[in-house]
Amino acid sequence: xxxxxxxxxxxxxxxxxxxxxxxxxxxxxxxxxxxxxxxxxxxxxxxxxxxxxxxxxxxxxxxxxxxxxxxxxxxxxxxxxxxxxxxxx
Numbered sequence: 032x033x034x035x036x037x038x039x040x041x042x043x044x045x046x047x048x049x050x051x052x053x054x055x056x057x058x059x060x061x062x063x064x065x066x067x068x069x070x071x072x073x074x075x076x077x078x079x080x081x082x083x084x085x086x087x088x089x090x091x092x093x094x095x096x097x098x099x100x101x102x103x104x105x106x107x108x109x110x111x112x113x114x115x116x117x118x119x120x
Contacts, residue, residue, distance in 0.1 A: 037068065
């Protein structure tokens with residue numbers, strides 16, 4: 032398969048200097064940029080999958096009648112806190 036290129040990105044000279052300062056031995060600027068792009072793609076994919084799993088879980092909880100609203104959770108925490116304070120005297 033023929034390789035393709037990403038658009039070139041203009042940066043301030045200081046940015047390039049900072050990037051070059053952190054390159055590993057034998058690592059090229061192109062390799063660094065490629066790895067950064069791949070990591071960003073992976074992170075965004077994982078984030079999207081995480082959000083989708085959360086939304087699916089929320090829908091299932093509503094469907095199964097197991098959804099608990101934040102108001103209910105906070106009310107229960109307030110009751111527990113009040114009971115613990117009362118127990119301490």
